Amino acid sequence: MRAHALIFLGAPGAGKGTQAREVAKDCGIPQISTGDILREAAKKQTPLGLAAKAKMDAGELVPDEVVCGIVEERISEPDCRAGFILDGFPRTLAQAEFVDRALRAKGHGRPQVLNIEVDEDLLLKRLTGRRTCSVGGEIYNIYFNPPKRDGVCDKDGGKLLSRADDNEQAIRQRLEAYHHQTSPLIDYYRAQGVLHGVDGNKDPESIARELREFFARA
Numbered sequence: 001m002r003a004h005a006l007i008f009l010g011a012p013g014a015g016k017g018t019q020a021r022e023v024a025k026d027c028g029i030p031q032i033s034t035g036d037i038l039r040e041a042a043k044k045q046t047p048l049g050l051a052a053k054a055k056m057d058a059g060e061l062v063p064d065e066v067v068c069g070i071v072e073e074r075i076s077e078p079d080c081r082a083g084f085i086l087d088g089f090p091r092t093l094a095q096a097e098f099v100d101r102a103l104r105a106k107g108h109g110r111p112q113v114l115n116i117e118v119d120e121d122l123l124l125k126r127l128t129g130r131r132t133c134s135v136g137g138e139i140y141n142i143y144f145n146p147p148k149r150d151g152v153c154d155k156d157g158g159k160l161l162s163r164a165d166d167n168e169q170a171i172r173q174r175l176e177a178y179h180h181q182t183s184p185l186i187d188y189y190r191a192q193g194v195l196h197g198v199d200g201n202k203d204p205e206s207i208a209r210e211l212r213e214f215f216a217r218a
């Protein structure tokens, strides 16, 4: 695959993180998840993390200037020279315009955007059932992809935790933020001719296979 920037677009629970991880491994380029970076900052109680935590726990978006600053810094690191995957960014029109400017400035071509489409009832099960390994970040789902032992990661034995924002109130707010602020990006990228739809209702292995075939053609 040619070096460039990939964007994973989709509602919360669409499987962006799971698929972006696989593609990052296959393509040998870093996965940049603004959600992961913010959660890590919150865990370490840095000023950035403390400021973002209240918004994240409520299911609201963190201000554009904060997340754009994070991404600007991260994509300037040497491992991003050959390309990178943005997972959960951009989420607003202002962030998308920032990406366009940043890619132009770095001499990357237009991004390729993978829009993972998932029915709303399935999204809810994915979010309420999600468990993440507190050690390696491996993602499970108690309904669809349970660990062998309850609450324990198969890979490294780490404790599996629910995210603070995977509760009903925050989930409702996150879906609303997606519909109002993020879904307009579908038309934005479609108009640029860089949008690729992916049926995210299938099981993760089938989606990963489809993505591999897509990249083999790209």
Ligand code: AMP
Residues within 6 Å of the ligand: 012, 034, 035, 036, 038, 055, 056, 057, 059, 060, 061, 062, 063, 064, 067, 087, 088, 089, 090, 091, 092, 095, 165, 174
């Ligand atoms: P995620 O892990 O992508 O679901 O993100 C978790 C939370 O982090 C979101 O609900 C937001 O509060 C915050 N967040 C992550 N990425 C962004 C972004 N691009 N813009 C604004 N807030 C974000």
